[in-house]
Amino acid sequence: MNTGKNILVIAPHPDDEVLGCGGVMTKYASTGNKVHVLIMSRGVSHLYGPDKIDNVRREAREAQKIIGVTDTRFLDFPAPELDLVSISEIARAIEKVLKEWQIEKLFLPHKGDIHNDHSVVFKAAMVAARPINACTVKEIYCFETLSETEWAHPFSNDVFIPNFFVDITDYFNTKIEAMKCFKSQLREYPSSRSLEALEALSKFRGSTVGYHYAEAFMIVRVIE
Numbered sequence: 001m002n003t004g005k006n007i008l009v010i011a012p013h014p015d016d017e018v019l020g021c022g023g024v025m026t027k028y029a030s031t032g033n034k035v036h037v038l039i040m041s042r043g044v045s046h047l048y049g050p051d052k053i054d055n056v057r058r059e060a061r062e063a064q065k066i067i068g069v070t071d072t073r074f075l076d077f078p079a080p081e082l083d084l085v086s087i088s089e090i091a092r093a094i095e096k097v098l099k100e101w102q103i104e105k106l107f108l109p110h111k112g113d114i115h116n117d118h119s120v121v122f123k124a125a126m127v128a129a130r131p132i133n134a135c136t137v138k139e140i141y142c143f144e145t146l147s148e149t150e151w152a153h154p155f156s157n158d159v160f161i162p163n164f165f166v167d168i169t170d171y172f173n174t175k176i177e178a179m180k181c182f183k184s185q186l187r188e189y190p191s192s193r194s195l196e197a198l199e200a201l202s203k204f205r206g207s208t209v210g211y212h213y214a215e216a217f218m219i220v221r222v223i224e
Contacts, residue, residue: 006136008036008103009143010094010125012117013079014060015182019198020143021107022067022175023168023215029068030171036101037064037072038094040121041079048079056184063181066174073097082120090124098128098137105139110218112158113148131223140220146201147193162216165209172202172213 007028011017017025017037029035039060043053057074064072075093077085097103108125109118122142129137144150144160152158168175176195179186189196199213206214 005033005104006036006102007033007105007107008038008098008101009107010038010040010109010121012040012082012109012115012121014039014056015063015179015185016109016118016145016148017060018063018067018175018178018182019147019193020109020145021215022063022178023171023202023213024107024166025069026067026171026174026178027166027168029070034070034101035068036097036103037069038097039072039074040077040090041082041117042074042076044078044081052184056182059181059184063178066178066181071101080115080117082117085120087120087124087127090120091127094125094128098135102136104136105141106137107141107143107217108220110142110144110149110152110160112152112160113145114151114153115148118145118148126220131221138223140222141217142220143215143217144201146197147191150192160218162205162218164217164219165205165211165214166217167206167209167211167213168202168215169206169212172199175202 009017009021025035108122111122149160187193202213205216
C-alpha cells in the first residue's frame with residue numbers, strides 16, 4: 001500500500017463511512033495517509049429535528065476521531081430526499097471538495113444500494129471525478145453498507161460483487177469502537193445494523209481471502 005495519499009470517503013449519511021470503510025480508513029490513517037470524510041446530507045426538518053441532526057453529527061465526529069480522520073465536511077443536502085436535488089448541483093459540491101483536498105483515492109457508496117440517496121451520491125461523484133480537467137482522482141472504489149447493500153434488488157446491475165479486499169485484522173477493533181459512537185444508529189442483533197452483524201460480515205469477507213477480518217470493495221476505476 002502506498003503511503004501519503006489523500007483519500008476521501010463519501011458518505012450519504014453519518015455512519016455509512018464507518019460501516020463500509022471503518023477498517024480501511026483506520027489502516028490508511030495509521031500508515032501516513034490523509035483520510036478525509038464528506039458527509040453529503042442533513043436530515044429534512046419534517047422527519048428529523050435539529051437535536052437529532054446535531055447528535056448524529058456529533059457521533060460521527062467522535063467516531064472519526066477514533067479512526068484518525070484528517071478532515072470531515074458536512075454538506076446540507078436533504079436526506080432522505082437527495083433525488084429531489086439535481087445531480088449536477090451535487091456533483092459540483094463534490095468536485096469542489098475533490099479539488100480542495102487534491103483527492104487521489106475515492107470511496108463511494110454502491111450504486112445498487114436500496115437507499116436511493118446512495119445511488120444519487122454515486123452518480124454525482126462519478127460526474128465530479130471524471131478524468132478530465134486535471135482531476136487528481138486516480139482510484140475509485142465502492143463500499144458495502146449493511147442495512148442498505150444487502151437489501152438491493154437481485155438484478156445483475158444492482159448486485160455488489162467485490163473484487164478488492166483489504167485485510168483489516170489489526171484494525172477491526174478500532175472500527176467497532178468507532179461504530180459504538182453511533183448510539184442513535186445501532187440496533188440489536190439480528191438487525192444488520194448491529195455490531196454482531198458488522199463482525200459477521202468482516203469475518204465472512206476475510207474468510208474468502210484468507211484473513212480473519214476484511215472489508216470488501218468493487219473497483220470502479222484505477223489509473224496508473
